[in-house]
Amino acid sequence: MSGEFKIKAVNLTRKFDRRTIFENVNFEINSGSAIAITGKNGSGKSTLIKIISNLLSQSSGSIDLYENNNKVKRENIFRYIGFVSPYLNLYDEFSGFENLKLISNIRGEGHNNIDLVLQKVGLYQRRNDLLKIYSSGMKQRLKIAFAILHNPQILLMDEPTSNLDHDGVSIVDNITDEYKINKIVIIATNDEHERSLCSSDINLNDSSNQKINGE
């Protein structure tokens, strides 16, 4: 059912107005890897991960997703992507369970794995509590649940362990270890531990072009 995936960026450049955030970034990432996007605050890690997810567009250059060497249409990319993002807004007036149910409705999926995913992130006991009484770590766990609900081929995580306790960090470790076997994991991070889960880096401070995947 699932094939080999590849994300290829060529001379990827993003500007906001006249400010160049990053320029001529090149990389190729294949199924079976976990890659970190690193760089100083403001270097463009979150911007790059949003471009990979197709939430934002590049200013120039190209970024494409391939399934078995066939280019995936831009408008279909979201089907393959799970995104743990600090910018994601969840619904405070709904419970954890209802938030996930809403997302799977929007995605046009069934609801049969919601309980399983809630168990995986350690929120099953609190699934019926409204989000407005969740702690920040509980909300972060729900964002992880949201990202893995449809078992995506590409898991993008922007600072995934922020606000998480020791057990929460282990959840991210386990999910990353599981996904990087035959899927793609990309983590935007300044955190040494998150970086250690990955085999190579796309360093946005490094103005020379990056070559990654195993070397």
Ligand SMILES: Nc1ncnc2c1ncn2[C@@H]1O[C@H](COP(=O)(O)OP(=O)(O)OP(=O)(O)O)[C@@H](O)[C@H]1O
């Ligand atoms: N919508 C926007 N309009 C204008 N500038 C923006 C916008 N979004 C981001 N930027 C700018 O782009 C740069 C990169 O921001 P980004 O959030 O990608 O950095 P980051 O590497 O994720 O930083 P951090 O380590 O703090 O998370 C910053 O200078 C930021 O001000």
Ligand SMILES: [Mg+2]
């Ligand atoms: Mg960021």
